[in-house]
Amino acid sequence: MQEKPPRAKAEASAARRQPAQQRSRERLDRILEVAQQLIAEKGSEHVKMSEIAELAEISIGSLYQYFPDKRAIVRTLAELYAAESRRCVREALDAVQDKAQLLGAFASLVDQYYQIVLDKPVMRDISSALRSDKELMNIEIAESKACGALLAAAIRRVKPRVDSKRVNALAFLIWQMGEETMRLAVAHKRGEGALLVDAYKRMTLRAIEDV
Structure with a gap:
């Protein structure tokens, strides 16, 4: 042959x-x-x-x-959710060219994320699992840094004279505080949770506008 x-x-x-x-x-x-x-x-x-x-x-x-253990499954799911979240954030913020667009895009992202967390109980559980595991929490911190960098880039487009280090720190803090806010909000009744998310949104919008 x-x-x-x-x-x-x-x-x-x-x-x-x-x-x-x-x-x-x-x-x-x-x-x-x-x-x-x-x-x-x-x-x-x-x-x-x-x-x-x-x-x-x-x-x-x-x-x-x-998967060697359940923790590896949780990690994989967290990474998949993080990648999808980052994609949505990038799409929303890449189009920002002025202050009104920036504030509107960020406010919309907060509302969307809260609704997703409410609609998907698995995301609430995974978020809590990340918070209780020091190594897994690195996933959340890395995601806050990545999404914070996208927010910082949008702020610099709108306000090119701002101090980059200050903006980077603020954007990271805003994103990490957002994760904490969502965990706190879903631990309360729907109406109380919505008030917490609204308070976070107003506080962060003011910080972005005043930077």
């Missing part, structure tokens, strides 16, 4: 691997989907790896091939 040239052999090998890779991605998606469902229903501290495996219809051994 004639031997295939190297390129043909590589393409054939890739074709054989592709279904397995696709199944692996689908299985990973299923695991994360099930984990989110269980965390939303029970809270992450009450979810067991065996429950995730059973609902995802895989063996516990297969689950451990993807």
Whole structure:
């Protein structure tokens, strides 16, 4: 039989691997989907790896091939939510060219984030899990720095003469305080939580305007 040239052999090998890779991605998606469902229903501290495996219809051994423990699942979900949040923030702030747009975009982001947190119990639980784990909290801090940098860049476009270090520090603080505000708001009744978010929004808008 004639031997295939190297390129043909590589393409054939890739074709054989592709279904397995696709199944692996689908299985990973299923695991994360099930984990989110269980965390939303029970809270992450009450979810067991065996429950995730059973609902995802895989063996516990297969689950451990993807995630060594539940903490790794929470971390992955947090990173996915953070990436999506950053994308929304970038889209909203990249278009800012004047003060009115800046204040309007930030106020809208606060309202949107609060509504998302209310609508998705899993996000509330993951946020609390991050807060209680020192290593996992680094994810939240890194996200506050990333989103704060986007806010700082928008402020500098509107106010090019501002002190960059001061703006960077303010923007990071605003974002981290926002995370704390959301945790506090969802721990209260809906009306009380809304008042807390509104107070945070008015306070931060004033800080942005006065910088």
